[in-house]
Amino acid sequence: MSAFTTVEEFRTAVRDWLDTHDLVPGPDRSLDAQVAQLGRVRGALFDAGWMRYGWPERVGGLAGPAVFRAVLGEEVATRGLAEPGIYSMVEVLTPTLISYARPELAAEMVPLLLSGREQWCQGFSEPGSGSDLASLTTKAVRHGDTWVVNGQKVWTSLAQFAARCVLLTRTAPGHDGITAFFVDMDTPGITVRPLRTMHGVDEFAEVFFDDVIVPADRMLGRPGDGWRLAMDLLPHERSTCFWHRVAHLYTRLDRLLAQTDVPDDAALGAAYLALHTVRCRSYATQRRLAEGARLGPETSVDKVLLATAEQQLFETVRDLLPGVLELDDSPWRSEYLYSRAATLYGGTAEIQRNIVARRLLELGRE
């Protein structure tokens, strides 16, 4: 049983604790420093118990409703303690382990992630399989008690820091021929090469698999469950992670307000309205989650609203801080450039609209 009966109690206790424990990041903004800071924040929050609320006891959690995780992440984002993108990865990886890993494996591994002792990554996209994820070709072939993996992944966040990878492979043709594994990244045959991105943070990597041997008991689910695993994971990505990201974006609007001297009320109001709208939508999604609803294609609406709001906010930053992105060395430049990817990662804006048209508007096939 959780020690807290209401969200308000939990929030107050988290705030009190954070007020008296200094987890503010240092001046170094490099990715190495960000990942080290993430480990520090998770470790401290895990040791104090906060990071464990909202997760089941069988994986090292302290139970309580999932909304506690949204509240904790909002505090972390609002105080700027950890980069929200990498902080929120637990929201996707942990539910996947809980739903698909052997119970003993989940119980052994999840605490390593929650406590910040390990980073994990997600090997989904491939050079030839981006939007068309189901066409992936990284192959896994059975050899007795093991599987041998060959292929290449790309856009794998934090792969160079990761100890484990949730990996999608091809074991047979079609959607039913995709199988997921939980792979140790120090297995011989895995090569990681970070990608240089336009915003200057090498958060993504290419990962190569050459005759990588994976024990059969590291399979997540059964052969052919990989596509379902990937689809189950998306609503997680679009509920609690989004609440965290929206909290982060509010801090950037505050920062803009503090720095701009361009009195453009229309632009500021429009950026605020877009953020408020996605916050309200994400709130509704949190409510549905709390009522036990199974999230599905309607979260594509959240995704479109968030990506649109994020890009609009950073366009407004550029307009209302003239010259700053282009001439000054400040975090705005990297953050503005990163916002260009908001309509790409996690399923492009076009894929989201396809889903809305097909699944929510029921317009039939293209």
Add this chain to the structure above:
Amino acid sequence: MDTAEVELLSQTLRKTMTTTASGPALDAALVELGWSELLAEFPDAALPTVFRLLGETGAHASVLVDVVDTMTLPYAGGRWVEWERGSTVVSTGLDEELPLRPVPTGEPVPLDAGRRAVGWWLVGTGRAMLTLARAHVLDRVQFGRPLASFQAVRHRLAETLVALEGAEATLAVADDPLGSLLAKAAAGQAALTAARHCQQVLGGIGFTAEHPLHRHVRRALVLDGLLGSARELTREAGALLRTEGSAPRLVQL
């Protein structure tokens, strides 16, 4: 009211709105159904249900007057209008069905509930347009296939739904002046987005007077200005942010 009761109310209201002539007759029918008591006792359920259904059915009644408790209402551009409850005279406005008449001035009144009401009316109007457009693109065949199979068409309707869903989320949680202002702005913007995309995918037929689309387009344009347009309210929110120096987080988990 629980979900089942709201659903029952919704069915009754929809039936009344689609079978009763809009205007004084519908006003009378709504009073008969207990509108005054509903508004007094269950405003959180009654207001969204009634106004959203006015939009969806394309009906109109003077129930907004009960919500704001005055007939003289502020309009965009610093203008004022009189809601002439009981009038059957054809209006000279863009939406000639609504009994609105420009007047020189009026008395400021609290607008929060009124803005939420008009907001729900606007998203209902947007839903009505989306329903018409959806039916058309599934039905109409060009180049040997339904319009609904073309991605450019699908994406316009997807954008429309996203805007309407977003606006509804802001309306559902609005309970203070700023929240109501933002919700009215989001609803106005969403209805105008719906008007633009639905008009486009309806093509030529949507431009005729015989197709119902134009009635909803007119209503969206007129309702957007009522109690402040999306454009004006957005600017007002921006001014407030600059004064406060930070962005209020209105919704808490």
